[in-house]
Amino acid sequence: MNNVVLKYVIDASDFTRAGEASSDVKNKLKQMNLPPEVIRKVAIAMYEGEINMVIHANGGEITVEIAPEGIIMTLKDNGPGIKDIPTAMKEGYSTAPDNIRSLGFGAGMGLPNMKKYSDSIDVQSEVGVGTTVTMKVNIA
Numbered sequence: 001m002n003n004v005v006l007k008y009v010i011d012a013s014d015f016t017r018a019g020e021a022s023s024d025v026k027n028k029l030k031q032m033n034l035p036p037e038v039i040r041k042v043a044i045a046m047y048e049g050e051i052n053m054v055i056h057a058n059g060g061e062i063t064v065e066i067a068p069e070g071i072i073m074t075l076k077d078n079g080p081g082i083k084d085i086p087t088a089m090k091e092g093y094s095t096a097p098d099n100i101r102s103l104g105f106g107a108g109m110g111l112p113n114m115k116k117y118s119d120s121i122d123v124q125s126e127v128g129v130g131t132t133v134t135m136k137v138n139i140a
């Protein structure tokens, strides 16, 4: 059987739709009867990445590849980029402005949780060009 590939365009202009892509992936993985723990890890890691694209990068594109050995998520944006990736990965670090914090974001826990809930994570970023985050969650 061929791997399943899902693609999502993440629109940052409508905040009420933030999280729709990760929720769609969660439903599709449930329909495929994947282990609940795998689904939970993918849903959390992808949700945090999707929200980051909305609040920090003006949207982007997410590709999810479902292979027998695991799920690979590629989140690509053309946002401002991340100057210091090791600092951005630290718990509590956030550049979210006050209006975003008032919506409940900006604890600086997104990237740490993406690292925690994925089995591997790679962050590539160039200031002024954009950011690509690749995460993998293994199946069994």
Ligand SMILES: Nc1ncnc2c1ncn2[C@@H]1O[C@H](COP(=O)(O)OP(=O)(O)OP(=O)(O)O)[C@@H](O)[C@H]1O
Binding pocket: 048, 052, 053, 056, 057, 077, 079, 080, 081, 082, 088, 089, 093, 094, 095, 096, 104, 105, 106, 107, 108, 109, 110, 111, 112, 131
């Ligand atoms: N896609 C991105 N483009 C540009 N900057 C980003 C991106 N993702 C994360 N960042 C930067 O890394 C910081 C840390 O991200 P992280 O997700 O950990 O925290 P947060 O989004 O600020 O808050 P939280 O995720 O807890 O709501 C962000 O505040 C932002 O400066």
Ligand SMILES: [Mg+2]
Binding pocket: 048, 051, 052, 106, 109, 110, 111
């Ligand atoms: Mg975040």
